[in-house]
Amino acid sequence: MSDEEDIILSELSDDELVPQMHDDLYDGLKEEIEESVNILLERGWQPYDVLTKALVEGMRIVGIDFRDGILFVPEVLLAANAMKGGMAILKPLLAETGAPRLGNMVIGTVKGDIHDIGKNLVTMMMEGAGFEVVDLGINNPVENYIEALESGEFDILGMSALLTTTMPYMKVVIDTMVEKGMRDDYTVLVGGAPLNEEFGKAIGADAYCRDAAVAVETAKEFMAKKHNQMSA
Amino acid sequence: MLVDDHTLTEEGLDARGGDPARVLVLACGALAREILALFKINKWDHMDLTCLPAKYHLYPEKIVDAVEQAVAKHCETYSQIFIAYADCGTGGLLQAKCEELGVEMIAGPHCYSFFEGNEVFAQTSEDEITAFYLTDFLVKQFDAFIMKPMGLDRHPELRDMYFGNYTKMVYQAQTNDPALDAKAVECAAKLGLPLERRFTGYGDLQAALAEIKAPD
Numbered sequence: 445m446s447d448e449e450d451i452i453l454s455e456l457s458d459d460e461l462v463p464q465m466h467d468d469l470y471d472g473l474k475e476e477i478e479e480s481v482n483i484l485l486e487r488g489w490q491p492y493d494v495l496t497k498a499l500v501e502g503m504r505i506v507g508i509d510f511r512d513g514i515l516f517v518p519e520v521l522l523a524a525n526a527m528k529g530g531m532a533i534l535k536p537l538l539a540e541t542g543a544p545r546l547g548n549m550v551i552g553t554v555k556g557d558i559h560d561i562g563k564n565l566v567t568m569m570m571e572g573a574g575f576e577v578v579d580l581g582i583n584n585p586v587e588n589y590i591e592a593l594e595s596g597e598f599d600i601l602g603m604s605a606l607l608t609t610t611m612p613y614m615k616v617v618i619d620t621m622v623e624k625g626m627r628d629d630y631t632v633l634v635g636g637a638p639l640n641e642e643f644g645k646a647i648g649a650d651a652y653c654r655d656a657a658v659a660v661e662t663a664k665e666f667m668a669k670k671h672n673q674m675s676a
Numbered sequence: 677m678l679v680d681d682h683t684l685t686e687e688g689l690d691a692r693g694g695d696p697a698r699v700l701v702l703a704c705g706a707l708a709r710e711i712l713a714l715f716k717i718n719k720w721d722h723m724d725l726t727c728l729p730a731k732y733h734l735y736p737e738k739i740v741d742a743v744e745q746a747v748a749k750h751c752e753t754y755s756q757i758f759i760a761y762a763d764c765g766t767g768g769l770l771q772a773k774c775e776e777l778g779v780e781m782i783a784g785p786h787c788y789s790f791f792e793g794n795e796v797f798a799q800t801s802e803d804e805i806t807a808f809y810l811t812d813f814l815v816k817q818f819d820a821f822i823m824k825p826m827g828l829d830r831h832p833e834l835r836d837m838y839f840g841n842y843t844k845m846v847y848q849a850q851t852n853d854p855a856l857d858a859k860a861v862e863c864a865a866k867l868g869l870p871l872e873r874r875f876t877g878y879g880d881l882q883a884a885l886a887e888i889k890a891p892d
């Protein structure tokens with residue numbers, strides 16, 4: 445999607461710069477994204493608008509082309525890396541400016557598993573969508589999840605696994621939540637390459653999410669249901 | 677003569693014909709050389725081999741349908757078919773499909789496990805979750821399975837995003853081949869990981885195939 449000619453980002457109007465940022469995200473150009481984020485902020489844009497209109501929208505396009513088999517994992521990782529650069533600038537500003545919060549999430553890769561690419565993508569996309577995410581990292585025993593959930597006001601638990609041998613551990617976590625009487629207090633989302641919808645149902649998760657974009661949409665749906673129930 | 681590794685990766689291997697008096701082993705292309713070596717060493721003349729493309733290793737979601745189609749294709753001409761796959765990232769779906777089709781498959785989560793021996797692997801894997809495994813085939817096809825599909829040939833900066841949590845590469849050697857040992861050293865260097873070479877031979881693959889008897 446990139447043009448051969450050099451583009452001076454600061455010379456572009458807002459209407460030109462935002463689509464250019466979508467292109468730069470698509471092409472995984474981290475430095476250009478960081479520069480453009482700073483340009484928009486200097487022009488008086490609210491951090492939340494930069495995040496949603498430029499970065500999240502750009503990643504939404506990347507997500508669609510990943511789902512449709514036009515982009516592959518390496519390109520998505522490069523795009524994510526570029527978005528991460530932009531997010532690093534915006535995150536402290538978002539906290540200061542009181543950007544809207546959709547909900548709070550704990551996420552982690554399960555015990556015995558060190559794979560975190562998918563989890564990291566979900567974390568970033570959830571943060572971009574307005575969720576506060578506590579990332580427990582990799583190789584988490586059940587105690588880590590329970591301790592984290594009990595440490596604050598959380599709505600969603602996300603668990604990730606890449607291995608056939610580690611994915612059953614998700615059931616250990618959910619069963620422990622049931623034993624402790626806390627299962628119904630949270631929406632449990634699961635994901636990872638060897639998982640499928642049947643597995644998600646069988647272990648008692650609320651939903652299986654096949655990619656980061658689906659995770660965000662699913663989380664939003666569950667949060668909307670929760671709010672509707674509370675206001676009913 | 678067996679086709680080259682590139683063909684095994686991309687296309688697999690056709691069965692040589694069809695014979696109700698023989699058993700067809702339907703395998704991952706990554707196991708072709710090892711299975712043919714076992715046929716030869718053990719004089720298992722009652723088995724034929726056909727392989728699906730080894731690249732399905734990268735897309736486990738394709739394995740179940742491809743196995744089902746291959747079984748449908750060959751069940752008219754072979755009275756018995758054995759599936760030389762472990763779970764291989766299918767999340768139990770391959771096992772369920774094999775049960776539905778009435779065919780046996782190899783036990784274990786993946787080839788790294790059955791080469792090492794499923795029992796041993798299950799005991800040690802908890803201490804080795806940060807190990808990245810290669811077999812003879814994967815050493816030979818390292819670029820096709822790792823460097824290119826992960827984009828590391830074009831974007832080496834992605835290496836730590838993929839492999840930052842790994843602490844070592846374990847080369848499970850099925851054969852003693854100094855050329856492969858040297859290539860494994862290169863592979864480990866590309867990922868920036870220390871290398872441990874571990875001779876496994878054919879592990880549980882041999883035991884699983886030894887159970888297959890000629891049809892009556």
